[in-house]
Amino acid sequence: MIVLVGLNHKTAPLAVRERLFAGCQDPEAGLPGDLLSTEGVREALYLSTCNRIEIVAAVEDAKATDALCRYLARQGGLTDEETALCLYAYEGEDAIRHLFRVTSSLDSLVTGEAQILGQVKDAYRRALAKNATGVALNRLLHRAFRTAKRVRTETGIAANPVSVSFAAVELAKKIFGTLAGKKILVIGAGEMAELTCLHLMGNGAEEIVVANRSAAQGSALAEKFHGQAVGLDALDDALRDADIVISSTGAPSYIITEDSAARCLRKRKNRLLFFVDIAVPRDIDPAVDSLENVFLYNIDDLQGIVDENAKNRRREALKAETIVTEETANYVHWLKELEAVPTIVSLRTKAEGIVSQELEKAQNWMGGLQNGDREKVEALVNGVVNKILHAPVAVMKEESAELDSRDIVAAARQLFRLDD
Amino acid sequence: MTDLEWILFIAAGLCSALSTLGYLASLLMKKVHLARVSSWVLAAGFVLLSVVLVASVFHPEGLRGFGSRRILIIYAWAIAGIYLGLQFKTKTRVLGAFLAPVILLFLIAAAGSGADRNLIPIAWQGWLTVVHLVLAIAGEALFVLASAAGAMFLMQNRLIKHKKTAAMIRFLPSLGDLDRLNAIGLLWGFALLTLGMIGGAVYAAFVWEGAWASDPKILWSLAAWAVYGILLHQRLAIGWRGVRMAALSCAAFVLFVGTALVIRFCLPTIHSFI
Numbered sequence: 001m002i003v004l005v006g007l008n009h010k011t012a013p014l015a016v017r018e019r020l021f022a023g024c025q026d027p028e029a030g031l032p033g034d035l036l037s038t039e040g041v042r043e044a045l046y047l048s049t050c051n052r053i054e055i056v057a058a059v060e061d062a063k064a065t066d067a068l069c070r071y072l073a074r075q076g077g078l079t080d081e082e083t084a085l086c087l088y089a090y091e092g093e094d095a096i097r098h099l100f101r102v103t104s105s106l107d108s109l110v111t112g113e114a115q116i117l118g119q120v121k122d123a124y125r126r127a128l129a130k131n132a133t134g135v136a137l138n139r140l141l142h143r144a145f146r147t148a149k150r151v152r153t154e155t156g157i158a159a160n161p162v163s164v165s166f167a168a169v170e171l172a173k174k175i176f177g178t179l180a181g182k183k184i185l186v187i188g189a190g191e192m193a194e195l196t197c198l199h200l201m202g203n204g205a206e207e208i209v210v211a212n213r214s215a216a217q218g219s220a221l222a223e224k225f226h227g228q229a230v231g232l233d234a235l236d237d238a239l240r241d242a243d244i245v246i247s248s249t250g251a252p253s254y255i256i257t258e259d260s261a262a263r264c265l266r267k268r269k270n271r272l273l274f275f276v277d278i279a280v281p282r283d284i285d286p287a288v289d290s291l292e293n294v295f296l297y298n299i300d301d302l303q304g305i306v307d308e309n310a311k312n313r314r315r316e317a318l319k320a321e322t323i324v325t326e327e328t329a330n331y332v333h334w335l336k337e338l339e340a341v342p343t344i345v346s347l348r349t350k351a352e353g354i355v356s357q358e359l360e361k362a363q364n365w366m367g368g369l370q371n372g373d374r375e376k377v378e379a380l381v382n383g384v385v386n387k388i389l390h391a392p393v394a395v396m397k398e399e400s401a402e403l404d405s406r407d408i409v410a411a412a413r414q415l416f417r418l419d420d
Numbered sequence: 421m422t423d424l425e426w427i428l429f430i431a432a433g434l435c436s437a438l439s440t441l442g443y444l445a446s447l448l449m450k451k452v453h454l455a456r457v458s459s460w461v462l463a464a465g466f467v468l469l470s471v472v473l474v475a476s477v478f479h480p481e482g483l484r485g486f487g488s489r490r491i492l493i494i495y496a497w498a499i500a501g502i503y504l505g506l507q508f509k510t511k512t513r514v515l516g517a518f519l520a521p522v523i524l525l526f527l528i529a530a531a532g533s534g535a536d537r538n539l540i541p542i543a544w545q546g547w548l549t550v551v552h553l554v555l556a557i558a559g560e561a562l563f564v565l566a567s568a569a570g571a572m573f574l575m576q577n578r579l580i581k582h583k584k585t586a587a588m589i590r591f592l593p594s595l596g597d598l599d600r601l602n603a604i605g606l607l608w609g610f611a612l613l614t615l616g617m618i619g620g621a622v623y624a625a626f627v628w629e630g631a632w633a634s635d636p637k638i639l640w641s642l643a644a645w646a647v648y649g650i651l652l653h654q655r656l657a658i659g660w661r662g663v664r665m666a667a668l669s670c671a672a673f674v675l676f677v678g679t680a681l682v683i684r685f686c687l688p689t690i691h692s693f694i
Contacts, residue, residue, distance in 0.1 A: 105580030174580060177594035246656075289581065293662035301583045406500055 001061065002140060002335070004095035005068045005087060005320055006047070006054030012086035019051050020076030036132055038071050040064030042139040047102075047123040056099055058136040065089050080277055096140065097328045103144040104151040105158070106320055112157040112313050117148045137339070140331060147327040148328065154323060157316040160309035165196040167305045168276045168297070169203055172244055175274050175295055180204040185242035187211045187235070187256075188249030189221040192278050196246050201225055209238050213249070239264040246276045247283040260289040266292060276302070340400035343409045345394050346418045351385050421686070425475050430467050431433025431538055433527045435465030436496070436586055443517040450591055454483045455513040459504070462520060466500040473497060477550075491553065492530035496523045497560065498554075498561035506565070512593040515601070518568040552619035556641070563648060566605025567673035570666035573598040578661055602669055608654045636687045644676050 007017065035044050043058040074305045090098045095211030098292065099330055101107045102122045127133050139281075152158055161167045169179075170190070171389055176182055186193050191213050197208060198378060211234065219229035235255070239245070256275070265273065275296040275321040277284040282298055289296035296355030310311045358377060361367075367372055393413055399408045411418050442458030445451075451689055502517045505618075506512070513623075514593040576592040592598075651668055660668075 059471050171580070173593050173594060174576070177596035177600075270664075272599070272662060292664060295580055297583070303585065 002056070002057055002095045002136065003059050003062075003065045003068065003091050004056045004098050005052055005065060005089040006052060007072075007086040007088065008052035008054070008107065011088060012082075016076065016078065016082055016086050017050070017053065020072065021048060021050075021076070028369075035071065036130075037202060038064065039066050040067060043134040044132050045123055045137055045141070046129040047120060049119045052102070053106075054102070056095070056137065056140070058134065058140075062091060065091060076328065088318065093184045093328060093332050097324060097403045100324045100327055101321075102146050103148045104320055104324060105148070106151070106317055106324065110162060111311070111317055114158060116143070116379040120144065135253045136335065137209065139334065143327055143331045147324060150323050150327070151320040155316040155319040157320055159316075160305075160312060162310050162313065164278070164299070164302045164306055164308055165192065165199050168196050168310070169199045170245075171295075171297060171302075171305075172217065173203070174273055175272055176243060177285050178204060181206045181217050183207045183209070183241055185209050185211060185223065185238050185245045187232075187245065187283065188213075188251075188279065189216045189217045190248035193248040194221060194224070195366065196276065196278070197221075197225060202288075202408040205244070206348055213233050236260065236264060243272070244274045244276070246278065246286075247275075249283050250259045250279070251283060252281060254285045256288060257284045257285045258291070261285075261288045263293055263296060265294065278302070315419055337397065340396040340409055343412055344396055345416065347393065347412065347416055348388060349414060350418060351389055355381055355385055395412055422475075425472050428472050431529075432472065433470035433524070433531065435461050435468065436500070436520060436524045436527055438467065439465065439516065440520040440671075443520050445594070446588070447514060447517045447591065455516060458516060458520070459513055462516065463504055463524075464498060465523075466497065466504060469493060469497040469500065471496050489530045490497075490534045490543070490556070492526050495551065495561065496526035496530065498558045498622060499523050499564055501626055502558070502561055502562075502565055506604070507542075509583065510655040512597055512601070514592055515565075515568060515572065516572060519565070522564060522568070523659035524527075548619055550621040552623060553617050555612050555616030555619060557616075559609045559611070560644075561614055562605045562609030562612065563676075566602045567669045569601035569605060570669035571600045573602065574670065575665070577666070595662070597653050599665070602665055603655060603661075606648060606655060607667070610645070610648050613641075613648070617641060617645060636683045640676070640679055643679075644672075646675075647672050654658060667693070 007020070009017070010413065021184070027241075035041065035046060038044075039062055040059065041057050045056045048056045053072070053073040055072065055394060057064065059065070059068075069083065069087055069089055070088040072078070072087060078086065098107070103117055104235060105112050105114070105116050110114055120141070124133070127137070132247045143231065161170050172179060172182075176178070179200060182200075184197060184200055184205050184207070186197060186208065200207070208222065208225045210218040210222040210227055210356075212221075212229065212230055213232055215229060215231060218231075222229040232255070233331065245256075247255065262274075270293050273294045275284050275288060278300060282300075284296060286296065286298075288294055359381070369377070392415065396408055396412060439458040439462035442454050442461060444456065446454035473490070473493060499519055500523050503515065503523075507515065572592055573595060576595055576598065578594070579592070593601075651660075651665065651672065655665055
């Protein structure tokens with residue numbers, strides 16, 4: 001049986017997650033020491049990210065679930081109350097579905113983020129290195145990766161940015177193509193402007209000029225990005241060279257008017273110019289947007305895009321849930337078949353044992369038979385045995401695929417005394 | 421055309437029709453892999469057309485069978501080749517949605533024009549004619565490309581200006597790339613068309629008698645050449661770019677296609693094979 005126990009950002013406050021994180025802090029070890037020696041645990045994988053700590057395990061029976069909960073509680077030094085509040089435990093199909101949802105980033109803080117898949121892969125790699133996984137978890141994890149891949153390619157869940165600064169970067173890419181070699185002008189040195197700059201530089205933008213009323217604050221930001229700081233009086237020159245302008249001053253009136261923008265456009269030979277005005281009240285005259293080859297987005301426009309994208313993601317997440325359900329069903333089907341397989345194998349082994357035993361006993365009188373006749377008798381016996389076994393084996397296979405096969409498998413084990 | 425050439429030609433036509441459908445579907449359904457498949461289908465069509473053209477150049481009768489059908493095929497071939505080459509470089513597959521239909525139209529026109537009609541007169545055949553034809557057609561194909569990029573620029577510009585978050589924004593290439601494509605199309609189109617026209621003029625000066633320079637088709641070409649030249653000048657020297665360039669390229673394209681059709685069907689011209 002597959003079980004999953006753990007906690008995440010929805011169930012546990014940061015303080016609890018931190019304690020657990022510290023308790024199990026040895027990522028190189030692959031698994032925290034004695035996980036595999038926990039009673040009833042056959043295979044295990046330990047996933048630890050800043051938003052979740054989870055153990056996925058193939059176990060013998062439901063008793064192991066409690067053992068794993070106690071194990072986690074001990075690792076993090078959780079009180080009984082915290083354990084009851086923060087920990088969740090899923091078994092069977094629920095555990096599988098949960099893992100698939102996590103890997104596909106449907107359970108993440110930001111739905112559709114890409115990091116989690118890599119983190120699960122790392123966790124799996126470490127478990128592999130420790131020989132902590134077997135046939136059930138190997139297949140489970142590969143199915144989880146496959147599900148995540150399907151979710152990414154078949155739905156648009158990760159398609160559009162859901163933060164204002166990323167939305168600005170995406171827009172810049174849609175205007176300029178590549179950001180390589182593009183020059184950014186930052187007017188005013190706010191936190192949001194800094195974040196947007198960080199993303200723009202991360203996407204290849206080359207040069208940064210900070211224009212600020214206070215020279216000291218401006219040069220602090222400029223230094224961070226190895227840029228250059230200028231005063232607001234040099235704004236016109238800076239505008240001429242810039243491709244992307246991010247404005248976030250606290251000025252009460254427009255810093256860039258339609259006239260000043262039009263003037264600079266002529267000087268810059270109509271190269272495309274992208275204004276991001278994240279100041280309230282606005283720094284850039286909205287009429288600037290009506291100029292040719294100039295694009296102006298203010299904070300509301302960007303927020304509008306982000307909202308729209310978040311809505312799209314939620315819609316796409318519904319499609320993704322369907323994929324998860326489908327893949328879960330696939331895995332459960334396989335797992336149930338697997339449950340019947342050992343019984344089928346031992347049934348056959350037992351039958352073969354009986355046949356060879358009886359043939360051995362019959363050595364005396366069969367010695368008188370001619371070679372050809374002897375083989376015929378053997379074939380006859382084998383044929384009868386196979387015919388008798390055919391029906392129970394077929395039923396076990398069929399039932400295991402459809403229903404919970406445990407009853408039938410158990411009945412077969414009892415009827416044929418396979419456990420003796 | 422031999423039977424084999426005809427079969428290849430039809431196959432190329434099917435490829436182009438399929439890729440047109442694929443590109444349009446990928447644009448509507450926003451599936452990139454459809455566009456990717458369409459590119460390969462179009463590439464297959466391009467190869468087939470190349471075979472048809474090579475076969476016709478090495479035809480035992482030389483250029484005798486060279487008429488409007490083959491010239492229309494050259495148009496389709498040139499546009500497909502230029503598009504595929506650029507796509508290889510710039511990865512702007514969606515341009516295919518605009519160019520594949522144009523290619524298909526040329527091929528349909530080629531299929532429609534009788535194989536034996538409007539042939540180039542035997543007296544005019546020579547390598548200079550071939551150079552003139554290929555350069556002029558390649559130049560015009562590049563202008564088609566510049567205009568298609570312009571049309572897409574206008575669409576994308578409108579979407580971004582209106583703060584539309586429609587997925588179309590994501591699907592269309594960036595404004596910067598489209599503006600560059602427009603520049604490439606104008607620059608190389610103008611250069612090739614200039615060379616092609618010089619080739620034609622030199623040939624005509626030696627071979628033809630009479631007032632060839634007042635032929636409507638030649639005047640049309642001169643006008644197109646001049647207008648695109650002016651556009652190129654404005655772009656390079658004055659710094660017109662972006663929206664204005666895109667809009668003018670589109671307008672020029674519509675104007676010239678319109679006048680070309682009028683000349684083709686209403687006026688007598690010595691270039692009756694085009």
